[in-house]
Amino acid sequence: MAKSPPAPASTFSMKDWFNADRYHTIADQLTAVDPGFDRKRFLQLTLDGLESRELMDRMRQTARAAALTLSGAVRKQIATLRRIAPQTDHGFVGIWFAEFVANEALDQPDLALPALHFFTRYGSAEFAIRRFIVRDPGATLARMQPWTQDDNEHVRRLASEGARPRLPWGVRLDALIADPTPTRPILEALKADSSLYVRKSVANHLNDIAKDHADYVVAWCAPWQSLGPDSAWIVRHGLRTLIKRGHPGALKIVGAGADAKVDITTFAATPTTVTLGGSLQIDLHLASLARGDQTLIIDYVVHYVKASGKASPKVFKWKQLSLKASERITLRKHQTIRDFTTRRHHAGHHLVELQINGQRLAETHFELKLK
Template identity: 45%
Template structure:
């Protein structure tokens, strides 16, 4: 499953214990830190705030209580950063840069370059991109060559046109060429952490510029395994749609020459919290080896009785002449903030190279 984590659970990252930890550590660094004012502001209406609201409220509390001189305040936070001990909690340091550093571009860029090593600056940098796109992208192009993987990842993740939990960067949505110099630099990055971001960045482009994306990736040297990995994940949305050009770029040409000898969705009836399993046995009917991309889709029943189809990755494999491939996967059927389930029969499709080759389903009882 690729759904975002549940913010209702994540908001407890900024609970009262965490805020007291901030107080204790900052007080040990700065003798002028107003601990009582910080805690009072950070905990105001805390129970009713979501994860991102709590994060920003904490940054506001720092803005109220740290030295008014921006450079001195950053010095305190630079000492605090390695003491926080939690990646998401440390994002509040980057949010402080947004609140106080809008008029000090160079110092703010250097602060984000430091703080992102402890908690990603992907949300904060977007405010600077929105204010001055080209100057900020120029800095991020340099970050793409940084020795630290967290900084390199920020150069990609922060400029994603459709970053979850943040606003869209409409200029980049309209013109993907703006960030391609960054992605070109990172196309064979040794860090999986960075490569995942590059693939997600490119996948964002597939939603608005699918043909442009396939043509652009077709110019990348696919003999490098790191680049191959990025391209395969970058094209996942197009592959799930059966896009012929995207499939061809991965070495998948045309309809799969294969037979589905067994396909099962089990159990036939389940409740929320149960796991559904999808399995199949695929036999080659071709005379040569062929690359196969297998996906499955669940048609989620909506309140009005219609269905919303979501495609999931199953497996990519090579099927030899006369060979077989067994496929199997399972997932838990549970509610997310992005999806609420309804009772009814949920159809399940099996797809090979973008074509539906088998269909089953399960009854969800609620």
């Protein structure tokens, strides 16, 4: 009798970082350091209804369950968590320690902020710290400023990442969206940080601010370009949204003129009809018409059809290069057209535009079929 084929492996989801095995491990760790810990109730609180919870809900439920089952008052509970945090084997899982602190000690910053400074080494406190910023922005940012000089890159990153105005998944910091100047000293202190991990955060922080205060960011970070390659990298990535928008000041900083002098001989998307899951090929041939060298930032824009039938443009980075006078280039890009959790495709006519130095210079199109 032929054997049945093995069941296909289930697709991993990030929420599975918090699974039954994980909760039993956490329970073992807490039992070892807290004789009064209610292990049975902790497992009941975390495992009951587990499958219905998404990633962030699982993280929050972990913190709530610990608060209800650890012995002692909050100061003792935090001390207990400090003992097990170094055993955490996955950075995102460790976020629940900071969540616990924000839940249980929001009104005790003298206890909570040193705890976040500690726990962020084992799971970023970037979400938790925001609740303290909302509650008392001046005092919290003042406590975060010295973190920019910490020996640990996770702590230095927290000083920037935790105060980002528009951190994905995090509480929006509306006061800092309206007035970004309070975080300027933090970013100034990190503008040449030795860690790429930290520099990425600084660039993302600048990009957040630039969405609301474009001219302010351009004027502020323009001098950074000459401080060295690390600072120049921050500037390029921090201005990426403005470069996509064709902001003249941002383009000037990265050496690209707003008026690209080019002759475009080919800009085409093939095949002209694509089925969802298939691949689109985009070809570009152009020549420089400038008398000298010129920097080109080449992007393409796909206008995705929405459920309403209207189109929503999405800018994709392609290539940044320098062309000599009369120099010709050929570029080719392949893009798979498939659904993501953040984008669902819809059938119809899709416009594709060529964008160079922020200007739309050519267009093509393709038809998308769902099957």
